[in-house]
């Protein structure tokens with residue numbers, strides 16, 4: 001199990017949070033998603049077959065591209 005926390009600048013409100021959490025939760029291997037509008041971040045806990053590439057690809061496809069890892 002791996003945890004990553006991404007900076008996602010396009011998150012602006014609760015709808016964004018809901019969309020991201022719903023879409024990522026449907027990705028095989030994703031266990032937990034915590035999107036945060038105030039912090040503009042998304043924390044994802046996942047295992048195979050999910051990986052950073054599939055997670056970032058999905059976020060880009062729904063118009064929330066990842067800017068990088070948060071500190």
Ligand SMILES: [Cu+2]
Pocket residue numbers: 011012013014015016017
């Ligand atoms: Cu929004």
